[in-house]
Amino acid sequence: MTATALLTDQYELTMISAALKAGVADRPCVFEVFARRLPDGRRYGVVAGTGRVLDALADFRFGGEEIAALRGIVDEPTLRWLADYRFTGEIDGYREGELYFPGSPILTVRGGFADAVILETVILSILNHDSAIASAAARMVSAAAGRPIIEMGGRRTHEQAAVASSRAAYIAGVTATSNLEAARTYGVPSAGTAAHAFTLLFSTHAGTDEKAAFAAQIDALGVGTTLLVDTYDITAGVANAIEVAGPDLGGVRIDSGDLGMLARQVRAQLDGLGAPNTKIVVSGDLDEYAIASLRAEPVDIYGVGTSLVSGSGAPTAGMVYKLVEVDGVPVAKRASHKESHGGAKRAVRAARDTGTIVDEIVVTGGAGVDVADLVDVGNLDVRDLQIPLVRGGRVVDDLPTLADARDLLARGLVSLPWEGLGLSHGDPAVPTRYVTRPEN
Amino acid sequence: MTATALLTDQYELTMISAALKAGVADRPCVFEVFARRLPDGRRYGVVAGTGRVLDALADFRFGGEEIAALRGIVDEPTLRWLADYRFTGEIDGYREGELYFPGSPILTVRGGFADAVILETVILSILNHDSAIASAAARMVSAAAGRPIIEMGGRRTHEQAAVASSRAAYIAGVTATSNLEAARTYGVPSAGTAAHAFTLLFSTHAGTDEKAAFAAQIDALGVGTTLLVDTYDITAGVANAIEVAGPDLGGVRIDSGDLGMLARQVRAQLDGLGAPNTKIVVSGDLDEYAIASLRAEPVDIYGVGTSLVSGSGAPTAGMVYKLVEVDGVPVAKRASHKESHGGAKRAVRAARDTGTIVDEIVVTGGAGVDVADLVDVGNLDVRDLQIPLVRGGRVVDDLPTLADARDLLARGLVSLPWEGLGLSHGDPAVPTRYVTRPEN
Structure with a gap:
């Protein structure tokens, strides 16, 4: 086991230190991962990395070596809290291979403040990297129009990012990888x-x-x-x-x-x-x-390297991890022009009966409500986009596999409005509608 | 110990398989790492990652699990060879924190073909990533003109790339990192x-x-x-x-x-x-x-994230690992317009007595020769750029530390010709001169 607990920014621990001292460390909180915008000119994003987030969560423990490394950085009460830490909250999120758009609540983490804030960096690192790679790779797969692509970019990126890139590219529909560690760890076909x-x-x-x-x-x-x-x-x-x-x-x-x-x-x-x-x-x-x-041209197979593992100009997905609810009260930063919507969210996607996506509907305060009661979706089909990932600190059973993620994305790309697969710069292919549930 | 042996592209092992069968796996070879060009508009590059390469080399072993994972991918004689593998050759290279230019022989690996070809991916992954980050970070440190920079980009890149980025940024002169694993592993000050x-x-x-x-x-x-x-x-x-x-x-x-x-x-x-x-x-x-x-402006400290860990538009250094000599015979690919110079190289840097760099001189076939005998350097000072890193498969003692690398780069930036620190797009600040030693 490689401990993942120090893949963390120092401010998460100093915030915990201060919250413990102030007696607010256990306030029930909801954090959400979303992207305020897609990378410049991109029309859709592809969620990838969620499975790796859950793996990292399982190894997220502060053992003796980690505690020793933190002595002098945070105080003793915080070290004691960290030594006992294990996440006990709940996580819901989009499936890997799901399309996303600006504002899509890709991951929702519920738990005490300290329990949840400590996961910010490791969650964002994984989702920002893997989703950036999958999003770029999906465009390449579309461009290849059915011809196989072999991912051979490992040498152009960090040696462990290479392994994650192979995994993300496979979700996106790439056929094989040159990377042997990706073959071993994730079963990606190698070539x-x-x-x-x-x-x-x-x-x-x-x-x-x-x-x-x-x-x-x-x-x-x-x-x-x-x-x-x-x-x-x-x-x-x-x-x-x-x-x-x-x-x-x-x-x-x-x-x-x-x-x-x-x-x-x-x-x-x-x-x-x-x-x-x-x-x-x-x-x-x-x-x-x-x-x-x-x-x-009479090309049968493409080998793609640098551009794939570097996200083809967009090496990070720009996702953020924001506190949106404290003890049932919606909260949001207000000082800037950044688009922020307080309150825990639920997301549904509305599509025509042909399958074509019409709307990404993000509902604030909509837990347990029939979306049809909140928004007029006409005779569109709607489906919930988040699934349960962690309950009581434990990863739920029977989560989708990599093959499932690959299939989901292949279906998703077909369901984009026709301009969605354009390679040129454009707007998001699907608009995000924010709906706030009226107070009861 | 985490085995690094599968951070390898499959073709390295299939080449070994074919070379073993053909009886040429042990031919003495020289491979070199260099960048054909700097990223678009950049005036210098910064070498980083060499220390991590040497760490990865120490763990580069095919244990039982790795061999099992490769069964079916390569044949049994190759698996037996891999099970016994440990690098027994020699490696020389530029120091971390050294400036580099197009064609600089940043790393030279000498060994049997199979011994050396197998290291291609892991060496390139590390050097391409870390050098890209250090090269971008050095520009930020220059721009900050003495004000401290805190690196806080871990959440915008792969979770392990984040740790390596903190290390590379520290070499480049960044003051501190938010990343606690970088603080633990490499002693980078955290904030x-x-x-x-x-x-x-x-x-x-x-x-x-x-x-x-x-x-x-x-x-x-x-x-x-x-x-x-x-x-x-x-x-x-x-x-x-x-x-x-x-x-x-x-x-x-x-x-x-x-x-x-x-x-x-x-x-x-x-x-x-x-x-x-x-x-x-x-x-x-x-x-x-x-x-x-x-x-x-009255700013005291900068916090830098995304642009630093993504290389500010150049997320990979574009270094390649090329076979340049087989059994004493210089070799080079010829089919393309790619700049290739066969033959093992030695590099020296010529500078005025003020310290300002004039030339990067790359000498083919110049081992053991006084550079003054080969090129007219007038009254310029010349110094050798490569140092021994590995001898007989073992990392040499007393290699430069991270602090040494940081000092070396700080001195190096001062020694660039005045246009070298410009942020705008430009040519490499120092020309590379290729000199071929006449046949004896």
Whole structure:
């Protein structure tokens, strides 16, 4: 077990110290995670990371080493409180793979003030990272229009963020990952064959020997493998590949150059060599726009790295963790123009009978109420977006799996209004309606 | 011990499988880490992460669980080889905190092909992440012109990337971090007082009570604490803060709004209330440009989050790990326009006697040679940039500390040509000269 308890900002513990001393540490509170806006020009977000939040919660304990590390930072009464800490409250949230929009209450944490405030950083870190990756990856999957994408960006991001990125990308519909830890930890299918280094390895004083490299790869991995053909000259590389492997070669990979033009050339060359079933894999600085631009080209598989693991320009989802209710009283910061809505919320999504989403409806004070009593949804279908995740401090049973999350998102993307899948900058595809339940 | 061995791309293991079968797995190889270019418009990069690379190397073992996870992905001879794996080669590299430029050989790994190729992903992940963060943070530290910066971005990035970001930011000269795990693991000074939630916590049906919140915080943390004054109305917040704390209040924090205008107003108000020593901390979407724009304002401390941990637009350093020499033969990919220089390299930096850097000189085949014999450096001072890091698979003793890295960078920034510290887009501040040693 790796303790996650210090993945925490110091101010959470100093607030607990002050709250304990003031006797308000146990006041019943509701905190909510939401994004005030989507990243610039994005039309939807994808929730990812909730499963990892629940894993981190299970390991969130202050053992002897953690307490020792905090001595001098917070006072002794607080250290004693921390040593006994375990979350005992309730958490509800959107499913992983669910679409979200500005203001969507993605996670709701109910508990005593100290119990809940201490989870702020670890919850936000995970959701902000994983949702940013899933949101970018979903755009790439849409752009690929059914062609498989292999995520190979681990080397471009923090070594553990790489593992989480593979998981988030898989939720978004990416087919496989190069990352072996993601394969082990989350069961994401893994893929990978060879780098340029392998071809270069067969160089001697006598010169290069691409054919020897290809032969060695086929000998070990079989003729179904993918040969990297752009180490020296691509046309010669393709000729060498088919000469060594025969027409049943699984694939060739091109990692540089004008990928569209090269894909056409290589496809014609492969067909001419009697290898019409040999697939073409392209990689090298692909993002959703580059993927879309290759839609008409004879590309079979995309390998995506940097842009995926860095959220394609939006490396964080911008979610915040806000106290919205204290002892039943709605609270909100008022000093700025930041959009804040006090009070615990419930969210439902209204859709036409065709499935197309019309509205994200966020209801304040709507627990236990039929939404139809609060808002006129006409003959739209409405469904609740939050599910119970933690009850009495324990993770509930039978939560959705990664495969469920993947399916949910695939269905969700189909249900967006038609402009929702546009790659260009635009407004959120679905408006958020705030509804406040009248006082009884 | 957390095994780091699966923080690896599958193709590294399939290449090893093929190399073992072909009998070339032990060919002596040299791999180099370098960046072909700096992120768009950046004038220098900062090396960070090398210490974490060496930590990861120590834990890079394939135990029973890792081998089990790989069964079915690679063949049995490869699994046996992996089970016995430990790196036995040599690593040299730039010090942490060293400046780098396009082509700088930041890390050089010497070993058998399989021994060395297997480290590609974990080395790149760490260096690409940590160097991206340190490079961005250094610009912020420059922009702050001596005022302290507190890193508080953990919630905006992956939970473990947050810890590494704090470390990298500290190398770059940031003063403190909010992240408690970074404080524990790396000894980075930590800081933090309270969030808006703490002020909101004192709300009741009777209304809000900012003064009660401030009093509680001071009671627990002392009058030297920093009170967050923008939950409701900033002017009232400052008045409440001084009323409750008295004129010896340590600081006030403003987290929203036009920070420059607010800092001036709040400074005047504090001075008028007889609290000229109460510091002003500003936070909220600050990046190096916003920090620079506040240089003339009465700001005492900056809190920086999102932009720091996301590399301020450049979340990855774009470093690659390339095979440059096999059995003494220089090798390089040739198919693209990518800048590649085969052959193991040595790097020296030439500077005037004032300390100002003139040239980054990258010498191919220059091991053991006096640089003055290869290039005319006039009366410039030259110093070698790589130091030994690993010998015979073991990390060498007495490597530079984090404090050393911090000092090195502080001196390095002073030694840049004057245009090097410009925040606007520009070219690398120092040109890279490639020199090839003539054949003997």
